[in-house]
Amino acid sequence: MRVGVIGGGQLARMMIAPAVELGVEIRVLAEAEGMSAALATTAVGDYRDVATVLTFAREVDVVTFDHEHVPQEVLAALVDAGVAVHPGPDALRYAQDKLLMRERLAEFGLPVPDWARVTTEAEVDRFLAEHGGRAILKQPRGGYDGKGVRIVGSGAEASDWLTAGPLLIEELVDFRRELAQLVARRGSGDTVGWPLVETVQIDGVCSEVIAPAPHSRGRISEVAMDVALTIAERVGVIGVLAVELFETRDDRILINELAMRPHNSGHWTMDGSVTGQFEQHLRAVLDLPLGATGSLGEWAVMVNLLGGPNGETVVSRLPRALAEHPVVKVHTYGKAPRPGRKVGHVTAVGTDLDEVGYHARATAVHFRG
Amino acid sequence: MRVGVIGGGQLARMMIAPAVELGVEIRVLAEAEGMSAALATTAVGDYRDVATVLTFAREVDVVTFDHEHVPQEVLAALVDAGVAVHPGPDALRYAQDKLLMRERLAEFGLPVPDWARVTTEAEVDRFLAEHGGRAILKQPRGGYDGKGVRIVGSGAEASDWLTAGPLLIEELVDFRRELAQLVARRGSGDTVGWPLVETVQIDGVCSEVIAPAPHSRGRISEVAMDVALTIAERVGVIGVLAVELFETRDDRILINELAMRPHNSGHWTMDGSVTGQFEQHLRAVLDLPLGATGSLGEWAVMVNLLGGPNGETVVSRLPRALAEHPVVKVHTYGKAPRPGRKVGHVTAVGTDLDEVGYHARATAVHFRG
Numbered sequence: 001m002r003v004g005v006i007g008g009g010q011l012a013r014m015m016i017a018p019a020v021e022l023g024v025e026i027r028v029l030a031e032a033e034g035m036s037a038a039l040a041t042t043a044v045g046d047y048r049d050v051a052t053v054l055t056f057a058r059e060v061d062v063v064t065f066d067h068e069h070v071p072q073e074v075l076a077a078l079v080d081a082g083v084a085v086h087p088g089p090d091a092l093r094y095a096q097d098k099l100l101m102r103e104r105l106a107e108f109g110l111p112v113p114d115w116a117r118v119t120t121e122a123e124v125d126r127f128l129a130e131h132g133g134r135a136i137l138k139q140p141r142g143g144y145d146g147k148g149v150r151i152v153g154s155g156a157e158a159s160d161w162l163t164a165g166p167l168l169i170e171e172l173v174d175f176r177r178e179l180a181q182l183v184a185r186r187g188s189g190d191t192v193g194w195p196l197v198e199t200v201q202i203d204g205v206c207s208e209v210i211a212p213a214p215h216s217r218g219r220i221s222e223v224a225m226d227v228a229l230t231i232a233e234r235v236g237v238i239g240v241l242a243v244e245l246f247e248t249r250d251d252r253i254l255i256n257e258l259a260m261r262p263h264n265s266g267h268w269t270m271d272g273s274v275t276g277q278f279e280q281h282l283r284a285v286l287d288l289p290l291g292a293t294g295s296l297g298e299w300a301v302m303v304n305l306l307g308g309p310n311g312e313t314v315v316s317r318l319p320r321a322l323a324e325h326p327v328v329k330v331h332t333y334g335k336a337p338r339p340g341r342k343v344g345h346v347t348a349v350g351t352d353l354d355e356v357g358y359h360a361r362a363t364a365v366h367f368r369g
Numbered sequence: 370m371r372v373g374v375i376g377g378g379q380l381a382r383m384m385i386a387p388a389v390e391l392g393v394e395i396r397v398l399a400e401a402e403g404m405s406a407a408l409a410t411t412a413v414g415d416y417r418d419v420a421t422v423l424t425f426a427r428e429v430d431v432v433t434f435d436h437e438h439v440p441q442e443v444l445a446a447l448v449d450a451g452v453a454v455h456p457g458p459d460a461l462r463y464a465q466d467k468l469l470m471r472e473r474l475a476e477f478g479l480p481v482p483d484w485a486r487v488t489t490e491a492e493v494d495r496f497l498a499e500h501g502g503r504a505i506l507k508q509p510r511g512g513y514d515g516k517g518v519r520i521v522g523s524g525a526e527a528s529d530w531l532t533a534g535p536l537l538i539e540e541l542v543d544f545r546r547e548l549a550q551l552v553a554r555r556g557s558g559d560t561v562g563w564p565l566v567e568t569v570q571i572d573g574v575c576s577e578v579i580a581p582a583p584h585s586r587g588r589i590s591e592v593a594m595d596v597a598l599t600i601a602e603r604v605g606v607i608g609v610l611a612v613e614l615f616e617t618r619d620d621r622i623l624i625n626e627l628a629m630r631p632h633n634s635g636h637w638t639m640d641g642s643v644t645g646q647f648e649q650h651l652r653a654v655l656d657l658p659l660g661a662t663g664s665l666g667e668w669a670v671m672v673n674l675l676g677g678p679n680g681e682t683v684v685s686r687l688p689r690a691l692a693e694h695p696v697v698k699v700h701t702y703g704k705a706p707r708p709g710r711k712v713g714h715v716t717a718v719g720t721d722l723d724e725v726g727y728h729a730r731a732t733a734v735h736f737r738g
Contacts (some may be wrong), residue, residue: 001684013389014390016386016408017385017386017389017390018386019388020382020385020701021383021698021700021701022410022684022687022699022701023683023684023699023702023713024684025688025702039385039408039409040388040408112458120439132389173727191654198642214622273482274695274696274698274718275695283691288687288688289688289691289692289695290693290695291695291696292689292695292696294696296665296718297665297667314392315370315391315393317393318391318392319657322652322657322658322660325656325664326643326644326658326659326660326661327660328644329390329643330390330391330392331390332390332391332392334392344392349665351641
């Protein structure tokens with residue numbers, strides 16, 4: 001069995017370990033030499049180029065992704081050539097276009113924040129007038145980690161983005177906390193879900209994840225699972241699907257974003273679950289039976305390592321971090337540190353949430369600037 | 370940090386996953402193309418050839434091993450050239466020569482079966498006369514998985530082996546069960562140990578491992594840990610050390626064999642311990658702080674996959690095995706199946722030993738001929 005991964009970032013890198021253990025040959029089409037997934041990189045080229053991607057795809061049994069940016073025309077060419085592509089273009093376009101996604105989720109009757117498609121400043125102003133004067137403006141394509149998203153208080157503040165086409169505008173949700181629900185669906189249709197988690201964002205970037213979500217048990221976790229499985233099934237996702245959610249102060253769940261691939265909110269599963277999300281993604285796209293998603297400890301806390309400003313490498317920080325926190329699992333991404341860049345993550349698993357959180361956070365401090 | 374591993378077998382293969390996660394570059398000198406550790410293989414050549422090994426070693430920070438067969442003269446050449454070699458030649462020679470090992474362990478006052486160095490049939494007969502007429506004869510070098518070991522009842526039965534040099538003869542130990550104690554020691558001296566495990570051998574080949582050893586708690590586990598740590602420290606092992614033990618019917622522990630590398634009796638740690646033995650071995654040989662060795666479940670059972678006679682691959686058996694046992698972790702070695710060949714292993718972790726054992730054993734059945 002050969003899996004081809006388009007994109008050489010850390011998500012491709014973290015598929016290497018489970019691929020080796022399962023006996024799946026993994027090949028990566030990377031954007032450049034020396035990226036995170038260098039060990040499995042067998043081709044370097046532009047994922048927007050049909051010929052490059054087709055040549056790569058012909059030598060694997062299934063194509064999957066490190067990111068959601070492969071253009072629809074490239075995906076269509078793969079499908080036309082008989083290549084198995086998972087998740088497929090019909091599913092991926094919802095991950096690629098936030099407006100399309102909002103329309104589709106609304107059709108399914110799933111809970112989303114108030115939103116509108118806006119093409120003029122007047123439409124922005126109208127939405128603002130109905131939603132307290134401030135709202136979230138989103139570019140439909142290409143955003144991640146807070147990019148392509150801004151808070152606006154007038155149509156004029158949207159003018160530069162409006163020249164590029166329609167935008168998504170959403171109410172500013174009065175949320176109590178942010179959650180994420182991770183599920184996986186295999187080709188033949190079976191689905192599994194992991195426990196609902198709480199995510200903590202700083203400046204729009206995921207800082208840490210607590211599994212399971214400490215304050216969101218019971219009905220909220222049932223609704224979250226139902227929402228994620230509904231999306232996976234109705235959109236026809238094959239692979240891992242992450243649904244980022246708001247928990248509102250009036251106890252509702254609203255869908256924020258979704259990702260059709262292993263996701264930062266699921267990194268804790270590598271150390272905290274019987275089946276990690278990267279192994280599960282491989283199983284799903286290869287249409288192998290999905291693995292159990294029980295937790296290995298009562299609590300897991302994952303903290304991202306955000307590269308600091310100085311010239312040290314992530315690995316040079318290992319000795320002190322490992323010495324002080326022998327229970328913590330460190331995952332590095334093989335990337336040069338830059339301020340704010342995700343260069344790895346750490347996870348601690350155990351029975352006491354305070355202790356687990358302390359070890360994960362204190363380890364992460366060692367990797368800062 | 371670059372680790373060079375001599376030997377391209379499954380032990381090198383299983384170092385790949387933790388190396389990727391820790392951010393350690395792993396390079397393998399394999400005996401041939403397409404071996405288990407092919408993904409990390411950067412050189413193919415004869416580990417008995419000084420020039421081949423030196424060329425490989427010059428591009429890494431530390432050299433370690435997939436097996437214990439690198440000749441002392443090659444190891445000496447590496448050390449002379451200033452290469453960091455862990456475990457070092459002084460430690461490895463005890464793993465390479467069973468007679469030397471028995472002599473050394475006896476010097477340390479550690480518990481070993483009655484033994485003798487024999488060079489003639491008469492000496493064999495004398496030992497047999499003192500030990501009930503039957504004993505275990507071992508070639509000092511090159512044996513593994515029951516090879517190089519036979520039971521003899523007369524000096525004549527030793528004649529073919531005696532022509533090659535001195536042999537080790539040992540009493541047939543009346544053991545109740547077999548155990549193994551795994552420990553690790555880093556360059557700067559710190560040591561850690563995992564729980565004592567019970568191992569089940571069939572025809573001299575490890576069949577399964579139960580962690581922790583269900584019937585050998587308390588004093589026996591303390592003695593086993595003490596024995597293994599004593600060997601690691603006094604022999605100066607750097608890396609993982611596995612000590613195979615007999616538990617006698619009169620409640621003593623006797624040392625059977627030892628291995629200075631990750632070992633089959635420690636494969637369960639990959640899924641059942643905070644720190645798996647392959648990650649620990651990398652930490653130890655790089656002189657990084659050692660990881661915690663707490664267990665992730667109350668019980669872990671590891672069962673070897675012994676390749677069957679027909680032409681199917683290990684991976685072709687995955688769908689049925691994974692479908693029936695979603696909690697089991699499967700590790701494949703990328704080897705073509707042959708009768709009796711170790712082509713992978715599976716581990717189940719959980720709270721109920723009967724259930725854990727059932728899942729691991731029933732999964733393994735799917736991979737038989």
